[in-house]
Amino acid sequence: MGERQRIIIAKPGLDGHDRGAKVVARALRDGGHEVIYTGLRRTPNQIVRTAMDEDARFVGLSSLSGAHGHLFPTVCNLLREAGLNDVIVFGGGIIPDDERSALHASGVRAIFGPGTTSSEILEFISEAAGRNCGVGSQDPWHWGE
Amino acid sequence: MEPIRGEGLVIAITGPPGVGKSCLVDGLLHRLAPEHIVAVLAVDPTSPLSGGALLGDRIRFSVLDDDSKADSIYVRSIATRSSSGAVPSIIQSLASHLLGNGFGLVIIETVGAGQAEIRCAAIADRIIVVEGPARGDGIQAEKAGLLELADLLIVNKSDLPGADKVVNDLTMSLSITDDSPEIIKVSALTGDGLDQLPAMIFALESRVSSQRARNRQRLLMAHEHLLTANPNFEAILDRISQEGLSLAQALEELS
Ligand SMILES: Nc1nc2c(ncn2[C@@H]2O[C@H](COP(=O)(O)OP(=O)(O)O)[C@@H](O)[C@H]2O)c(=O)[nH]1
Ligand SMILES: [Mg+2]
Numbered sequence A: 001m002g003e004r005q006r007i008i009i010a011k012p013g014l015d016g017h018d019r020g021a022k023v024v025a026r027a028l029r030d031g032g033h034e035v036i037y038t039g040l041r042r043t044p045n046q047i048v049r050t051a052m053d054e055d056a057r058f059v060g061l062s063s064l065s066g067a068h069g070h071l072f073p074t075v076c077n078l079l080r081e082a083g084l085n086d087v088i089v090f091g092g093g094i095i096p097d098d099e100r101s102a103l104h105a106s107g108v109r110a111i112f113g114p115g116t117t118s119s120e121i122l123e124f125i126s127e128a129a130g131r132n133c134g135v136g137s138q139d140p141w142h143w144g145e
Numbered sequence B: 001m002e003p004i005r006g007e008g009l010v011i012a013i014t015g016p017p018g019v020g021k022s023c024l025v026d027g028l029l030h031r032l033a034p035e036h037i038v039a040v041l042a043v044d045p046t047s048p049l050s051g052g053a054l055l056g057d058r059i060r061f062s063v064l065d066d067d068s069k070a071d072s073i074y075v076r077s078i079a080t081r082s083s084s085g086a087v088p089s090i091i092q093s094l095a096s097h098l099l100g101n102g103f104g105l106v107i108i109e110t111v112g113a114g115q116a117e118i119r120c121a122a123i124a125d126r127i128i129v130v131e132g133p134a135r136g137d138g139i140q141a142e143k144a145g146l147l148e149l150a151d152l153l154i155v156n157k158s159d160l161p162g163a164d165k166v167v168n169d170l171t172m173s174l175s176i177t178d179d180s181p182e183i184i185k186v187s188a189l190t191g192d193g194l195d196q197l198p199a200m201i202f203a204l205e206s207r208v209s210s211q212r213a214r215n216r217q218r219l220l221m222a223h224e225h226l227l228t229a230n231p232n233f234e235a236i237l238d239r240i241s242q243e244g245l246s247l248a249q250a251l252e253e254l255s
Helices: A019-030 A046-051 A068-081 A098-108 A118-129 B021-032 B086-099 B115-122 B165-176 B197-203 B206-231 B233-243 B249-255
Strands: A007-012 A032-037 A058-063 A088-093 A108-112 B009-015 B038-044 B053-055 B073-079 B105-111 B126-131 B154-155 B181-187
Touching: A007 A019, A007 A046, A007 B053, A019 A032, A019 A058, A019 A088, A019 A118, A019 B053, A032 B073, A046 A058, A046 A068, A046 B053, A046 B073, A046 B126, A058 A068, A058 A118, A068 A098, A068 A108, A088 A118, A088 B249, A098 A108, A108 A118, A118 B249, B009 B021, B009 B115, B009 B197, B021 B038, B021 B105, B038 B086, B038 B181, B038 B197, B073 B086, B086 B105, B105 B115, B115 B206, B154 B165, B165 B181, B206 B233, B233 B249
Parallel strands: A007 A032, A007 A058, A032 B053, A058 A088, A088 A108, B009 B105, B009 B126, B038 B073, B038 B105, B126 B154, B154 B181
Antiparallel strands: none
């Protein structure tokens, strides 16, 4: 197991439930990380502010509504604008294959679909923590593929 | 270890899990911001099995959705981590630092169980203990030894049946002392009783017995810090294990 990380789990957008986000939050806690869970319907600005106040290394975003195409890149941009270039962003939810490369290009380092196992997410966290792959990094690396 | 600080007040809000501490803090923040610049240090336990923690107090802070207030509020979630006692001293320096940097009030929210959590509360100038109608197995705060630390007792969830019984039970438990804290009944859900809270908190006097209980915790904390900060601490531990050094001799060498 890698080092203990501080990870924000947030659910931007307006869609209803956060079951998936909670499952991921618990899995990360059980993997030895400190997870700050922000609840439903946070705006990109609030998420970035939370990452700053909580001194988090990772931000995990969950979306079911199809809003990820806009919201995930917005969070990455706002993090860069806030100077939080070291923060590593990952996402989860129902995200079609053909939308993934645009998300990767915007700075999202991993995209986890509905069937993802906890151990895969934990592996990503420990691998990403050892790389310089925050939203401000030019490294094209992303998880999988 | 000694606090270096500016003007301002550090209060702890403590009590059993689920009693509504975070919702109460939210209610308070709605009434304090933006006039007051407030920091919240929300402490939650680390899971002893995994070493991880789920820090969920933020979910309750609806005040952060209000842009006119959010800018005067800082929230930091903190896990207790190991029982090394490091977290209470980290919280103490964080609180001093915040007070020295423009924050007028620092609120420490912590579960009132476990040594680390109680020590986190003992850092504060004033301690508010929260109770509520719960699982019907008596006053939780009493079992945790929290009552002696309380400068004010809040019975939350006054909207639920059973709140009056909790007030009565608390009054009974406290009736043996002549220096007992005030008990107030509120509902963080409906807002009932919350408007009086900011003024009460700023005017809150420390009770003699809670001051003493707090100082006992602080003294123990300072002593532990003294021992563990000694550069020979680990070496002396080794000698206890390997050479049969007695605890009394070890203490002598460490202090
Ligand atoms: N009925 C009622 N429920 C409340 C009240 N305050 C908080 N709660 C609920 O109690 C639960 C725990 O609240 P929370 O603030 O997270 O408790 P904490 O663990 O002490 O911080 C939540 O489901 C709240 O909605 C109240 O005044 N009345
Ligand atoms: Mg809480």
